[in-house]
Amino acid sequence: MTEQIVLYPLFLQMAISIILMFGWSKIKFQKVFSVFGSILSLGLAIWLFSYIWSNGTQTIQAGNWEAPFGITFVADMLSATLVLLTAISGLAVSIFSGASVLKDRLRFGYFPIFHFLLLGLNGAFLTGDIFNLYVWFEIIIISSFVLITIGGEKAQLEGAVKYFTLNILASMIFLTAIAVLYGITGSLNMADLAGQVAEVENRGLVQITALLFLIGFGIKAGVFPLYFWLPASYHTPPFAVSAIFGGLLTKVGVYALIRVFTLIFVDDPFLNNIIMIIAILTLVSGGIGALIQNNMRKVFSYLIICHIGYMIAGLGMFTEIAIAGAIFYLIHDIIVKTNLFMVSGVVYRLNGTNSMRDLGGIYANWPKISLLLFIPLFSLVGIPPLSGFWPKINLIKAGFTNGSYITVGAIIFASFITLVIIAKLWAEVFWKEGKELPLRSNFGYFSKMTNTKRLQFIIPVAFLSIVSLYIGFGAEHVQELSARIADELVNSQGYIDAVLKSKN
Amino acid sequence: MEILLALMVGILYGTGIYMMLRRSMVKLIIGIILLGNGANLLIFLLGRITKGSPPIIPGDAKVFTEAFADPVPQALILTAIVISFGLQSFAIVLVKRAHTVVRTDDLDEMNATDEDS
Amino acid sequence: MRTTIILKTASNYLLPVLLVFSIFILLRGHYLPGGGFVGGLIASIAFILHSFANGLSKTRELLIMHPGFLLPVGLAIAFLAGLAPVALFDLPFMTGLWSHDEIAILGSVGSALFFDIGVYLVVNGVTLTIIFTISESA
Numbered sequence: 001m002t003e004q005i006v007l008y009p010l011f012l013q014m015a016i017s018i019i020l021m022f023g024w025s026k027i028k029f030q031k032v033f034s035v036f037g038s039i040l041s042l043g044l045a046i047w048l049f050s051y052i053w054s055n056g057t058q059t060i061q062a063g064n065w066e067a068p069f070g071i072t073f074v075a076d077m078l079s080a081t082l083v084l085l086t087a088i089s090g091l092a093v094s095i096f097s098g099a100s101v102l103k104d105r106l107r108f109g110y111f112p113i114f115h116f117l118l119l120g121l122n123g124a125f126l127t128g129d130i131f132n133l134y135v136w137f138e139i140i141i142i143s144s145f146v147l148i149t150i151g152g153e154k155a156q157l158e159g160a161v162k163y164f165t166l167n168i169l170a171s172m173i174f175l176t177a178i179a180v181l182y183g184i185t186g187s188l189n190m191a192d193l194a195g196q197v198a199e200v201e202n203r204g205l206v207q208i209t210a211l212l213f214l215i216g217f218g219i220k221a222g223v224f225p226l227y228f229w230l231p232a233s234y235h236t237p238p239f240a241v242s243a244i245f246g247g248l249l250t251k252v253g254v255y256a257l258i259r260v261f262t263l264i265f266v267d268d269p270f271l272n273n274i275i276m277i278i279a280i281l282t283l284v285s286g287g288i289g290a291l292i293q294n295n296m297r298k299v300f301s302y303l304i305i306c307h308i309g310y311m312i313a314g315l316g317m318f319t320e321i322a323i324a325g326a327i328f329y330l331i332h333d334i335i336v337k338t339n340l341f342m343v344s345g346v347v348y349r350l351n352g353t354n355s356m357r358d359l360g361g362i363y364a365n366w367p368k369i370s371l372l373l374f375i376p377l378f379s380l381v382g383i384p385p386l387s388g389f390w391p392k393i394n395l396i397k398a399g400f401t402n403g404s405y406i407t408v409g410a411i412i413f414a415s416f417i418t419l420v421i422i423a424k425l426w427a428e429v430f431w432k433e434g435k436e437l438p439l440r441s442n443f444g445y446f447s448k449m450t451n452t453k454r455l456q457f458i459i460p461v462a463f464l465s466i467v468s469l470y471i472g473f474g475a476e477h478v479q480e481l482s483a484r485i486a487d488e489l490v491n492s493q494g495y496i497d498a499v500l501k502s503k504n
Numbered sequence: 505m506e507i508l509l510a511l512m513v514g515i516l517y518g519t520g521i522y523m524m525l526r527r528s529m530v531k532l533i534i535g536i537i538l539l540g541n542g543a544n545l546l547i548f549l550l551g552r553i554t555k556g557s558p559p560i561i562p563g564d565a566k567v568f569t570e571a572f573a574d575p576v577p578q579a580l581i582l583t584a585i586v587i588s589f590g591l592q593s594f595a596i597v598l599v600k601r602a603h604t605v606v607r608t609d610d611l612d613e614m615n616a617t618d619e620d621s
Numbered sequence: 622m623r624t625t626i627i628l629k630t631a632s633n634y635l636l637p638v639l640l641v642f643s644i645f646i647l648l649r650g651h652y653l654p655g656g657g658f659v660g661g662l663i664a665s666i667a668f669i670l671h672s673f674a675n676g677l678s679k680t681r682e683l684l685i686m687h688p689g690f691l692l693p694v695g696l697a698i699a700f701l702a703g704l705a706p707v708a709l710f711d712l713p714f715m716t717g718l719w720s721h722d723e724i725a726i727l728g729s730v731g732s733a734l735f736f737d738i739g740v741y742l743v744v745n746g747v748t749l750t751i752i753f754t755i756s757e758s759a
Binding site: 003004007011014015018021022024060061062063064 | 689690692693696697700704707711712713714715716717
C-alpha cells in the first residue's frame with residue numbers, strides 16, 4: 001500500500017485530467033470536480049510529506065527495472081515539500097479559475113490542461129532520471145503553451161510566440177546537455193550520474209556540460225541575461241494562469257538547478273562563481289526593471305526575476321546554511337507569487353484596470369479587502385514577522401561567513417528595492433485618491449457579483465495568505481524543514497544510497 | 505562516419521540558430537525544426553555507433569554474444585522525436601493564428617507586449 | 622480544391638486497407654519493428670488521405686465523433702494498463718504482466734499490448750485534431 005506512495009500524486013493528477021477530458025464541454029462539472037480533485041491531491045500531498053518526514057527518502061523503480069537501468073522515482077524531503085506546495089497553490093488557483101476565467105476560455109479544455117500542468121510539475125519534482133526530467137519539462141511547457149494562448153487575444157499570441165521560442169530553445173539546450181552527459185558517462189540516472197561524473201578525467205568537458213545545464217535551466221528559471229521572455233508574456237494570459245505560472249513554472253527551473261548542482265556537478269569553484277555572478281546580476285536587474293513598470297502584473301513579473309536571484313545566490317554560496325536559506329525562500333516564494341497574481345486579478349475586478357497610474361482609492365472603497373491584500377504584498381517584502389524576512393537572514397549570514405560581501409550587498413539592495421516598489425504600489429493603488437474611470441460595459445465588476453462568486457475570488461487569496469502567515473509566524477518549523485532539506489542536499493550520499501541500493 | 509555525422513550536427517545547429525535569429529516567423533519554425541533534428545542526431549552520435557548489429561537477441565539465445573548497438577540512445581531519440589512532433593505542430597498552429605491576428609510575419613513588429621499599460 | 626477522380630477512387634479503397642495495415646503494425650510491434658505510435662500515425666494518414674480526396678466534412682461524417690474524443694479514451698486505456706500491476710499484484714507501476722497461454726494469431730498477450738493500444742488511439746486522436754484544426758483555418 002505505502003510502497004508506491006511516491007507515485008500516488010502522479011496517479012491522482014492523471015486520473016483527474018482524464019476524467020475532466022471526458023466531460024470536455026460540461027463546464028459546471030469541471031469546475032466542481034477540479035476543486036474536489038485538488039482537495040484530494042492536497043490531502044495526498046500532506047500524507048506523502050508526513051510519510052517522508054518520518055520514514056526518510058522513498059524510491060520506486062518504474063516497471064520493476066532496477067536502478068540505474070530503469071526509470072527511478074524518488075521522493076526526498078525537497079521533492080515532498082515541493083509536491084505539497086504545488087498542491088496548495090493548485091487548490092487555490094483551481095478555486096480562483098472557476099470565477100475569474102471567462103466561459104469562452106473554459107470551453108477549450110482549460111481544466112484538463114491545468115491538471116496536466118500540475119501532473120507535469122509533480123512528475124518533474126519526483127523523478128530521479130535526467131531524461132525523464134526532460135520529458136516532464138516538455139509536458140509542462142506543452143500544457144503551459146495551451147494555457148497561455150487560450151482565448152487568442154493579440155497581446156496573448158504575441159506573448160506566446162516569445163514564451164514559446166525561448167522555452168523551446170531552453171529544451172533543446174537541455175537535450176544537448178543530456179546527450180553530452182550520456183556520451184561521457186553512459187548513464188541517465190541522477191544518483192548514478194553523481195558517481196560517474198566525479199570519475200570523469202576530462203574536467204573541461206564536464207564543466208561545459210554543466211554550463212549547458214545552467215543555460216537550459218536558467219532560461220526556464222529566468223536568470224539574468226536570459227529572462228526577457230518572462231516579462232513579455234506573464235501579463236498577457238488570464239489571471240489564474242499568470243498565478244500558476246508565476247508561482248510554479250520558474251520554480252521548476254530553480255528546482256532543477258538545485259537538484260543538478262547539488263547532486264551531479266558539485267565541488268567546482270568555477271561553476272559556483274559563475275552562479276554567484278549571475279545571482280547578483282539577476283537581483284539587481286530584476287529590481288531595477290520592476291521600478292519603471294506601470295502595469296501591476298509586469299511589476300510582479302520583474303519581481304519574480306529579482307527574487308529568483310535569492311535562491312540562485314543561496315545555491316552559489318553552497319554552504320549548508322545558504323542552501324537552507326534558498327530552500328526557505330523557495331517555499332515562501334511559491335506561495336506568495338501565486339497569491340500576488342491573484343491579488344492583481346482581484347484588483348482588476350474591483351476597478352477594471354491594472355495600470356497603477358489609473359488605479360486608486362481601493363482602501364477607501366474596500367477597506368476589508370485591502371487589509372487582506374496587505375498580507376501577501378508585505379509578506380513579499382519581508383517586514384519582520386511576515387514570511388519573506390527569515391530566509392534572508394540565513395542568506396546574509398551565509399554571505400558574511402563566506403566573505404562574499406558583494407552578494408550580501410546585492411541581497412540587501414534587492415530587499416530594499418522590493419520595499420520601495422511595494423510601498424509605491426500600495427500608495428498608488430490603495431491610498432491615492434481614485435480617478436473616475438469610465439465604466440466598462442460587459443465587464444464583470446466585483447461590486448456586481450453574487451456572493452458565491454465573490455467568495456471564489458476571496459477564499460483562495462485568504463487561504464494562501466494564511467499559509468504565508470504560517471510561514472512567517474511558524475518560521476521555526478519551516479526553518480527546521482529547510483535545514484533538514486539542505487542537509488540532505490549537501491550530503492547527497494543518502495540520496496544516492498536510497499536510489500541505488502533499494503531493492504523493490 | 506563519425507566525422508561526417510559530427511559535421512552534420514554542427515551544420516544543423518548552426519543553420520538552426522541562424523534561422524531562429526531571422527525576423528520572419530516561418531524561418532523561426534524552420535530553425536526550431538533544424539535545431540531539434542541536430543539535437544537528436546547528437547544523441548545518436550554520442551551514444552557510440554555500432555554498425556549492423558541491432559540490440560535484438562536472436563530467438564535461440566538468452567544473452568548477447570557479440571558487441572551490439574546501445575538501445576538507450578535510440579529510445580531517447582524516439583521520445584525526443586515524438587515530443588518535437590507535438591511542439592512543432594503546436595508552433596505551426598500558433599504562428600498561423602498569430603499571423604491572422606497581428607497581420608504580419610515580422611517578429612520585430614510584435615511589440616504589443618512591451619507597450620506601457 | 623479540385624481533386625482528381627483517381628485520387629478519389631483510390632482513397633475509398635485505400636482507407637480500409639491502410640486501417641487494417643495500421644492494426645497489423647500495432648500488433649506486430651511487440652517483437653518486431655512497429656507499435657502503437659507508428660500504427661496510430663498510419664491510421665491517421667488513412668483519414669487524412671480521405672479528407673484530401675473527399676473534403677473535410679465527409680471525413681467528419683465518416684468518423685461520427687470528434688477525433689479529440691480518442692484522447693481521453695486512449696489515455697485511460699494506457700494509464701489503466703500501467704496501473705494494473707499496482708492494483709492487482711502490488712508490483713511497481715508499469716511492470717509488464719503476461720498471460721501464460723498463447724492466444725492464436727496474437728501470441729502471448731500482456732499489459733504492454735493494452736498500453737500500445739492506448740498509444741495508438743492517442744496518437745490517432747492528436748494527429749487528426751491537429752491536421753483538422755490546421756486545414757479548417759486554412
